[in-house]
Amino acid sequence: MVPVAVKRLLHCMGGALFPAKCVGCGRLFHHNAGTPESINACIKAHATGFAHAMAPHFCPNCRGQWTPVKSPLCFRCGLVFKSREGEDHLCGRCLDRPGAFTRARAAGIYADALQTAIHALKFKGKVGLAGPLGRLLYDTFQQYWLPNEIDMVAPIPLHRRRFRQRGFNQAYLLVKRWTLPSETVIDRDLLVRTRATAPQTGLDRRQRRININNAFLANRPGQSAGKRVLLVDDVLTTGATADACASALIRDGAKRVDVLTLARAL
Numbered sequence: 132m133v134p135v136a137v138k139r140l141l142h143c144m145g146g147a148l149f150p151a152k153c154v155g156c157g158r159l160f161h162h163n164a165g166t167p168e169s170i171n172a173c174i175k176a177h178a179t180g181f182a183h184a185m186a187p188h189f190c191p192n193c194r195g196q197w198t199p200v201k202s203p204l205c206f207r208c209g210l211v212f213k214s215r216e217g218e219d220h221l222c223g224r225c226l227d228r229p230g231a232f233t234r235a236r237a238a239g240i241y242a243d244a245l246q247t248a249i250h251a252l253k254f255k256g257k258v259g260l261a262g263p264l265g266r267l268l269y270d271t272f273q274q275y276w277l278p279n280e281i282d283m284v285a286p287i288p289l290h291r292r293r294f295r296q297r298g299f300n301q302a303y304l305l306v307k308r309w310t311l312p313s314e315t316v317i318d319r320d321l322l323v324r325t326r327a328t329a330p331q332t333g334l335d336r337r338q339r340r341i342n343i344n345n346a347f348l349a350n351r352p353g354q355s356a357g358k359r360v361l362l363v364d365d366v367l368t369t370g371a372t373a374d375a376c377a378s379a380l381i382r383d384g385a386k387r388v389d390v391l392t393l394a395r396a397l
């Protein structure tokens with residue numbers, strides 16, 4: 132087997148010779164200039180940051196267009212406040228109806244290059260994006276959680292019909308290469324989606340909650356009992372799906388459920 136470091140080196144050298152097609156605008160570009168410095172930067176890029184991580188997939192212009200989530204935000208649901216002044220606080224919705232999960236966080240705003248990358252992964256089958264997007268998600272995980280704060284990482288499941296259509300669960304692809312303490316498990320089957328819910332797009336907050344209510348069940352009852360679970364998904368919109376999953380886990384005895392997504396819709 133070819134070691135990962137050698138694969139990266141070959142990939143980064145190839146980036147200087149062969150142009151790539153930008154996932155965002157479709158233009159051809161070279162993701163590095165072929166100098167030792169740019170090849171070195173490309174190898175390092177595999178370790179950190181959105182713009183760097185996306186270098187092989189997005190042209191320099193497109194990969195600059197993304198907005199990381201920054202305070203002030205709701206310290207429960209992670210909603211990014213329009214006002215860029217002040218400190219984190221609870222949003223109105225969380226004050227009214229706290230819901231089942233304790234805390235949700237995301238890497239960036241669901242727009243521009245991040246949205247395009249998620250669409251390409253989910254709907255165009257560009258699974259090569261799962262690596263860099265997974266690293267971005269992992270960086271965000273490390274930003275907000277200590278590794279020993281989480282016992283189980285669980286991707287939000289697709290209904291088996293959608294899974295068959297797509298062939299993969301994008302949320303699982305994002306976490307499957309994570310390096311975690313040996314006692315932390317990545318459990319792709321912790322929850323099962325019992326109902327094929329109508330797509331949430333176009334529904335308001337209340338309709339989304341009704342649509343998704345009771346759509347999830349613990350796959351093996353008691354599996355999450357006493358555990359601190361991190362649910363992961365690509366996008367958090369109203370939080371209705373994450374909340375339905377968290378409810379199922381809390382009913383199963385989970386001690387605490389947090390949520391991490393790549394993107395947060397405004």
Ligand SMILES: [Zn+2]
Nearest residue numbers: 153156190193
């Ligand atoms: Zn582009």
Ligand SMILES: [Zn+2]
Nearest residue numbers: 205208222225
């Ligand atoms: Zn909130």
